[in-house]
Amino acid sequence: MSRLSSDLDSESDSRQNDHIELTNIIRNYSQGPQRLTYFTYAPLDHCFSGLCAGFVSTLLLHPVDIIRTRLQVQSPHSKVYYHTSFQALRSVVRNEGIYALYKGLTPNLIGNTSSWGLYFCVYSGFKQLFKQNLTQSSNSSLSNAATSQLGPLHHLLSASLGGVIVLSCTNPIWVIKTRMILDYNRRSSVLRDVEMSFLGCLRRLYANEGFAGLYKGYLAGLIGVSHGAVQFMSYERIKSILIKYKSLKEKPDEGFWRQAEKAVFGHIHLKAAQVEKYKEWSALETVCMSILSKTFASVTTYPYQVIRSRLQAPDTQYQSTLDCCVKMLQNEGIRGFYRGIFINTVKVIPSATIVFLVYEKVQQLLKYKAKQNYFYDTQLNRSSIYNKLPK
Numbered sequence: 001m002s003r004l005s006s007d008l009d010s011e012s013d014s015r016q017n018d019h020i021e022l023t024n025i026i027r028n029y030s031q032g033p034q035r036l037t038y039f040t041y042a043p044l045d046h047c048f049s050g051l052c053a054g055f056v057s058t059l060l061l062h063p064v065d066i067i068r069t070r071l072q073v074q075s076p077h078s079k080v081y082y083h084t085s086f087q088a089l090r091s092v093v094r095n096e097g098i099y100a101l102y103k104g105l106t107p108n109l110i111g112n113t114s115s116w117g118l119y120f121c122v123y124s125g126f127k128q129l130f131k132q133n134l135t136q137s138s139n140s141s142l143s144n145a146a147t148s149q150l151g152p153l154h155h156l157l158s159a160s161l162g163g164v165i166v167l168s169c170t171n172p173i174w175v176i177k178t179r180m181i182l183d184y185n186r187r188s189s190v191l192r193d194v195e196m197s198f199l200g201c202l203r204r205l206y207a208n209e210g211f212a213g214l215y216k217g218y219l220a221g222l223i224g225v226s227h228g229a230v231q232f233m234s235y236e237r238i239k240s241i242l243i244k245y246k247s248l249k250e251k252p253d254e255g256f257w258r259q260a261e262k263a264v265f266g267h268i269h270l271k272a273a274q275v276e277k278y279k280e281w282s283a284l285e286t287v288c289m290s291i292l293s294k295t296f297a298s299v300t301t302y303p304y305q306v307i308r309s310r311l312q313a314p315d316t317q318y319q320s321t322l323d324c325c326v327k328m329l330q331n332e333g334i335r336g337f338y339r340g341i342f343i344n345t346v347k348v349i350p351s352a353t354i355v356f357l358v359y360e361k362v363q364q365l366l367k368y369k370a371k372q373n374y375f376y377d378t379q380l381n382r383s384s385i386y387n388k389l390p391k
């Protein structure tokens with residue numbers, strides 16, 4: 001009799017433990033993991049999203065890049081001189097053929113795709129590192145790491161370090177792309193196609209100018225890292241303001257302007273769960289954020305792009321970045337530093353919009369797939385639930 005009672009108690013305890021286990025599974029699944037990513041290493045999610053964004057934007061906007069680069073490198077003494085962007089477009093198509101609008105596509109695809117992927121990966125990696133340092137310095141627990149608020153300086157520094165690393169890896173690709181774009185001749189033979197191919201340009205560049213030729217314009221590019229840094233800092237700042245504004249919208253007693261003022265200038269600290277709640281961006285929100293951040297960055301840092309393109313040109317007359325600045329100022333004035341800014345604006349605004357739109361959407365897709373994987377990994381489905389429920 002005692003043995004039967006012991007077995008019943010044991011079975012009751014086992015079923016009670018199963019019930020507790022099931023309750024914990026449901027609770028954990030409903031809350032979800034704090035850092036839900038598709039890849040094991042979180043920055044790889046950003047890397048994959050950046051690769052997709054760079055590929056799509058480059059494929060769509062390469063012809064605009066052709067016109068912009070040619071306008072940037074020309075001077076009053078250039079053998080081919082364009083007065084306007086539209087005249088440059090007509091001249092290129094008429095004299096070199098429609099194929100000329102896709103000269104340098106291969107290095108541009110390789111460069112932009114790899115650059116965006118690496119940039120987002122390194123940028124998010126540095127942000128994650130800064131968050132961990134902030135958490136440790138404030139003696140917070142690891143579970144509250146996501147609540148550590150990064151400021152504009154953290155984003156600026158993360159983007160700057162990411163830009164230096166990416167530029168060091170991809171500068172040779174941009175030199176080759178510029179040389180291919182500045183080939184003004186019509187393709188007339190297979191030999192000519194091979195000579196002006198990506199590998200053909202690389203071999204000729206290295207043979208004629210050595211390793212230093214692969215890094216022409218590198219110093220100007222380092223200065224230009226500020227462009228990406230300012231853009232990402234602005235983008236993150238706008239996102240932060242928008243998240244705060246969404247949280248304030250739940251208070252109906254305050255008007256729009258009061259809420260906007262608090263979102264921009266107020267010190268509002270949100271928990272990680274609140275940040276994630278308001279972090280799902282619509283297409284319109286992403287477009288607006290990317291346009292504002294890119295416009296601000298472009299206006300403040302455009303001159304460096306002109307200097308870099310001129311230094312990378314095959315028939316460059318400048319000895320250094322400083323020499324280029326002095327001669328441009330003497331011969332063309334301030335206006336010379338802003339040549340091609342109209343066509344650049346036409347390119348960079350859609351480019352930034354496409355990049356961030358594709359990036360955010362791929363990020364959302366990866367998070368959705370990660371949730372699916374988490375669901376399957378915990379084996380939470382109806383049959384397993386019903387099997388575990390006490391009968």
